[in-house]
Amino acid sequence: MSLKKQFAVALASVGLGAALIGGGTFAYFNATTEIKDNTFAAGTMKIGAQPASQVFNVNNLKPGDWMERTFKVKNEGSLDVNQLLMSLQYSIHDEGGNQANPEELADNLKVYFLSSDNSAVPFDDRIILNSHNGKTLKQLKDGGQLDISSWGTIWRDLKPNANEEIYIGIKFLEDGKDQNRFQGDSVNLTFNLEGKQGAGERR
Structure with a gap:
């Protein structure tokens, strides 16, 4: 093969390789646009209680006594409060240190939620009958x-800026035995309230 033909074959091979590497690129028209200023802002969950301290301040208790108080919960956030839970912390003063435990x-x-604060109705009749109610x-x-x-039907989602009055009772249980070991003892406790959002929804 002449030098001229060899050179032509080499050029053809280079051209084919470039076409394969380029992936078959081609010229085209195109246009673009944009959709601006999309925002996603999370809501807030915040609750407050009134009064914020000393809902209960009771002395001279004896077994069988009960106490009833009310407080208000306010939704101070921007989202509905779908669920409201209560737990607590406490410290016990054992007068004389005579309790083994x-x-x-x-x-x-024992703490209960009540249907009302109507003292004309017996305490036990106002305890809301629910498996979730009544815990020590x-x-x-x-x-x-x-x-x-x-x-259930008593509670509704607590809307922003809305208040809900909560009726609560605490009973000093009688255990049918000598309870002298509790004389002079006291408890200082703090109620902890937790509000939770509802299920997500299409927006």
């Missing part, structure tokens, strides 16, 4: 929670 007092004080202080400290929103 100071936590026993916390097992004899110790149960509420050890991870248990009272679910206010389990009231």
